[in-house]
Structures are given as C-alpha cells and as structure tokens.
Amino acid sequence: MIKVMAVDDELPALKMAESVLRTFDDVDICGLFQDPEELLERVPAAEPDLVLVDMKMPGMNGLELAGRIQECNAGVSIAFVTAYDHYAVAAFQAEALDYVLKPVTAERLRQTLDRIARRRRVEPLGLDLKQKMSVRSFIRFSVEAPDGKELKFRRAKTEELLAFLLHHGNQPVAKEKIMDALWGDRDADRARGMLYTTMYQLRKELEEFGLFEAIEQSRAAGGRCRLVRVPDLWDCSEFEKRCRRFKEDHHIEDAHRAVELYKGGYLVENGYEWAAEKREELELAYVELLNHITNDAVGQHRFDAALRHLERWAQLHPLTERIHVKIIALHLLMNNKDAAVAHERWLRNLFARELGVSHGIDMRTLALNPLAVFS
Numbered sequence: 001m002i003k004v005m006a007v008d009d010e011l012p013a014l015k016m017a018e019s020v021l022r023t024f025d026d027v028d029i030c031g032l033f034q035d036p037e038e039l040l041e042r043v044p045a046a047e048p049d050l051v052l053v054d055m056k057m058p059g060m061n062g063l064e065l066a067g068r069i070q071e072c073n074a075g076v077s078i079a080f081v082t083a084y085d086h087y088a089v090a091a092f093q094a095e096a097l098d099y100v101l102k103p104v105t106a107e108r109l110r111q112t113l114d115r116i117a118r119r120r121r122v123e124p125l126g127l128d129l130k131q132k133m134s135v136r137s138f139i140r141f142s143v144e145a146p147d148g149k150e151l152k153f154r155r156a157k158t159e160e161l162l163a164f165l166l167h168h169g170n171q172p173v174a175k176e177k178i179m180d181a182l183w184g185d186r187d188a189d190r191a192r193g194m195l196y197t198t199m200y201q202l203r204k205e206l207e208e209f210g211l212f213e214a215i216e217q218s219r220a221a222g223g224r225c226r227l228v229r230v231p232d233l234w235d236c237s238e239f240e241k242r243c244r245r246f247k248e249d250h251h252i253e254d255a256h257r258a259v260e261l262y263k264g265g266y267l268v269e270n271g272y273e274w275a276a277e278k279r280e281e282l283e284l285a286y287v288e289l290l291n292h293i294t295n296d297a298v299g300q301h302r303f304d305a306a307l308r309h310l311e312r313w314a315q316l317h318p319l320t321e322r323i324h325v326k327i328i329a330l331h332l333l334m335n336n337k338d339a340a341v342a343h344e345r346w347l348r349n350l351f352a353r354e355l356g357v358s359h360g361i362d363m364r365t366l367a368l369n370p371l372a373v374f375s
Helices: 011-021 036-046 062-072 085-093 106-125 156-167 175-183 188-208 235-249 252-261 273-299 303-316 321-333 337-354 363-368 370-374
Strands: 002-007 027-033 050-054 077-082 098-101 134-136 142-144 215-218 224-227
Touching (some): 002 036, 011 027, 011 106, 027 036, 036 062, 050 062, 050 106, 062 077, 077 106, 098 106, 106 188, 156 175, 156 188, 156 224, 156 273, 175 188, 188 215, 235 273, 273 303, 273 321, 303 321, 321 337, 337 363
Parallel strands (some): 050 077
Antiparallel strands (some): 215 224
C-alpha cells in the first residue's frame, strides 16, 4: 500500500482529492488536512510515502510546507497540486516528485502513484546507477540497461542534460554553467525555467528506466547538480583508463583495447558544442595509440595488421602526409611496388585537388629504406 496524506485549505479541492484517492486499491489515505500545522504534527507518526501539497495556502505556502515536511521525514515524496502552472519552476527547484494541475484526475494521479510504486519495487533490490546504466559516448550518446533495452529520451535537451552531467563525471556542476552550455542563447530567467523543467523530465525518465535518485542537486554556491554515481560501463571512461595504463605500463594490449572502444568522435553525431574540446583530446589520444600499435606491428613484421591501423588513421586525417608515407612504406615492405606507386599517384591527385600543391614524398629515397619511417 502507498500511504498518502493531502493538504489543501479549500475543502472542495480536498474532498475532490479524497474522492480520486479512494478509487485506487493500493492507496491508504492516512490524513486529509486543511491546516498545514495539523499535518506537520501527524507526519512523524504516520510516515507517509507521499504528501499532496496545495501550492497556494494562506499563512504557509506549499514550498515552505514541503521543506518542513521533509525536515520531519526526509524520505517522504512531495507532489505539488495547484491550479496555476506558473509555479512549476519553483516546484522543480524544490525537487518535488511531481507537479499536478487541478482539477486532479484519477489518470493523472495514477502516474504519480506509479512513480512511487516503481521506486519502492527497486529500492529493496539495492539497484544503483552503476549496475543499471551502460553508456556509449563515441559517435552518438546512448544509455542501455543490462538486457540491451535503450533509454529513449522524449526531448533532445533531456538527453543532452544527462550527457553534460556525465561529461563532468560525478563532479558538481554549477547551474549557471549548465544554463550557459545548453541554453546560452536564452535570457537568464528563461534558461533557468528550461533547466528546471528539463531536470524534472530527466528524473522522471530515469525513474521509468529504473534509475532512482541518480541526480543530486544542492543550493550551495548558487546551485549545483551532479550525477550521484558515474556508471562503470562507459566507453569513454574505459578508453581514458586504458590510455593512462598504456602510458604507465606500455602494455600494447591496453592500446588495442582502447582503439577497439573508439568507434568514432566523442558525441560527434550529437553535435554538442560543449563537447568539442574533449572530442579533440580523445581523437589525439586515439591517433597516438594507432601510431604505437602500427610501430609495434611493423616491429613484428605484421605488415598487414599495421596497414589496417594506418588506413583507420588516414580516414581521420586524409591530408596528413606522414600517414601516407607510412602506407607507401608498408606496401614496399610487403614487396607490393605496384600498390605503393598507385597510392603515391592517388595522393598526388588528392593534394592537387584539395590543397593545390604537390606532396613532398621522395619515392626513390623511401624505397631504399622503408623501415626508417617507423623508427
């Protein structure tokens, strides 16, 4: 059963809420109040799961009452009920579970109760963000459950907000910084409203996916947000970890694993401007790994494998001459002079078309010692 209390200074509205609540078999009404102070006296003993709070009441408004309710019982969820949608931003800022417009209907309140029910089913299992979320950030942002189910975002900005928070790990991010990155073209009040509505929507979608209390908000230093836990299964994090290990221990296996993880540019298909700097950093790290792997393969006379890695490198930077020098050198090392000549001819045409210049490769000198370019 879901234990519910409700408070509204208008008796007809309170009776309407009671009438709707009584239609649900899984609801235990443990208190209906017109006086906020009376409700506060009963909360500690009743231990409700949910309190429906009228936003506009004389003497004590809904926001103040919600704060005092949570001082009595930090685990209780608050759903604000009001006839006016202009209170929405304030409700989201107070981290309410839900925001319900009057007149309250059974269909709308069922959504609120379902959120409570999902939370209660998941919490005893001890499921958390690490266990439930697998994230990919190379090429395009996506979130998956262990069974392969992908989280579908209803709005692009909701998806971007999660990507932005994850981009900062589990470090708190100032709300002003979020607003500037996602809504920098809007005035401050409009951006603030969009942040709170998007944060509210993101919380709802994560809960529907089985991820509860994944985002923490604080009022310190003008307001901050952070992901409570960064998921263990994140391709970008694993790539960076492998890069660090390769630099420290020089185990080529770490370089190979990192290259396998890098499927393409960081969030490149999403086109987030705030991701551009990190995208460049990760691409440079990827190129450096390809260079090490290529040299390692050449040292073992695994020329075919080295050529495959160079071709991936060339796809990223087709106008970088030193990559093509190595490709031509590999063809020569494999005694494939025709392929070396053909690649040089193709490169000459490419440079002429794209840059209006000729390349500086000396084919005769390169043919004398093709291994020299890998030293």
